[in-house]
Amino acid sequence: MDKLTPAHRSWNMSRIRATNTAPERIVRSLLHRMGYRFRLHRKDLPGKPDIVLPRHNTIIFVHGCFWHQHKGCKYAYLPKTKQDFWIKKLNANADRDKSVIKRLKKSGWRILIIWECETKEIAALENTIRSFLKSATNSMPFETQKEK
Numbered sequence: 001m002d003k004l005t006p007a008h009r010s011w012n013m014s015r016i017r018a019t020n021t022a023p024e025r026i027v028r029s030l031l032h033r034m035g036y037r038f039r040l041h042r043k044d045l046p047g048k049p050d051i052v053l054p055r056h057n058t059i060i061f062v063h064g065c066f067w068h069q070h071k072g073c074k075y076a077y078l079p080k081t082k083q084d085f086w087i088k089k090l091n092a093n094a095d096r097d098k099s100v101i102k103r104l105k106k107s108g109w110r111i112l113i114i115w116e117c118e119t120k121e122i123a124a125l126e127n128t129i130r131s132f133l134k135s136a137t138n139s140m141p142f143e144t145q146k147e148k
Helices: 006-014 022-033 083-106 116-120 122-138 142-147
Strands: 051-053 058-063 110-115
Touching: 022 051, 022 058, 022 116, 022 122, 058 083, 058 116, 058 122, 083 110, 110 116, 110 122, 116 122
Parallel strands: 058 110
Antiparallel strands: 051 058
């Protein structure tokens, strides 16, 4: 049973951010310290990606474990109340994620998904980002690499 009134629960839920979340800011700060420059929430791309690195043809999504249902994560639980609503909502999020990723890949973008729980360990996160972007650089045409 929910201990909050429906009005108070609605108010709480309305305060949950879609952009500029703490995990997103952690990833952006790390990328910036690593020397990468990027664009945020480009509206001209499907799904308004969290971080776009045009030079590396890469998009980074920073997903909340609960909202995007990170498989096997302790934060990806199903609420005990209104389960029909939550199942429908969370499945719709996952379906939308798949569709957006498919469209972006079809357009030639490389996609990296960083989960909220992965932002807790900065060193591991930095290694993940470095190796992903290094593989992106190595797959670029030789001329592009020379221009750097």
